[in-house]
Amino acid sequence: MNNDRNNSQIGTLYRHGDVLIRRIATLPVGAQKRVGTTLAHGEVTGHSHRIQQSQAAQLWAQGNDLFLEIKEPSATLIHEEHRAIELPQGLYRVWKQREYRPDAYVEVED
Numbered sequence: 803m804n805n806d807r808n809n810s811q812i813g814t815l816y817r818h819g820d821v822l823i824r825r826i827a828t829l830p831v832g833a834q835k836r837v838g839t840t841l842a843h844g845e846v847t848g849h850s851h852r853i854q855q856s857q858a859a860q861l862w863a864q865g866n867d868l869f870l871e872i873k874e875p876s877a878t879l880i881h882e883e884h885r886a887i888e889l890p891q892g893l894y895r896v897w898k899q900r901e902y903r904p905d906a907y908v909e910v911e912d
Contacts, residue, residue, distance in 0.1 A: 811892065819884045821851045822897045829862055829869055829893055836861040841870065841879070842898045854878040854886070868896040 814825040821842050839853035839861060853859040853870075858877035862869040872891045880886045 811890070816879075816887060816889065816894075819851065819881055820898060823870065823879075823889070823894045824897075826869070826893050826895050829871070830864045830867070833862040833864045833869055836863050836868075841868065841896050851879060851881045851884075853889075854880045870894040870896050 811825050812827050816823040823841075839856045839859045841851040841853075841861075853872075855874070855877050858872060858874040860871040860873060862871065870889075871893050872889050874891060876888045876890050878886050879889055
C-alpha cells in the first residue's frame with residue numbers, strides 16, 4: 803500500500819444508511835477482536851449492515867466503540883435497503899446514527 807495515499811484518506815467519511823464510517827490512522831490501544839463482520843443489526847427489519855467478504859474484514863471493539871479493519875485491497879459493505887459501497891483497505895471507526903430526545907440519545911432503528 804502507498805502510505806502517502808493512505809495518509810491522505812484519513813478522515814474520509816462513508817455513510818451507509820444509519821451507519822457512519824470514518825477512516826482512521828490506527829486502532830486504539832486495547833481494542834479487542836470481535837467475531838463476525840456485521841456492523842449494525844436492524845432491530846425493526848432484521849436487515850444488517852455487513853461486509854460481504856467475511857475473510858476481508860476484522861471487527862474490533864473498545865468499550866462501546868466499534869472499529870473495522872479491511873485487510874484486502876477492498877471489501878463491499880452491503881444491506882438489503884441500500885446500495886453496496888466499496889471500502890478500500892485500511893482502518894475505520896464505525897458509528898450507528900442516534901437521534902436526540904430530551905431524555906436520552908436513542909439509536910436509530912432500521
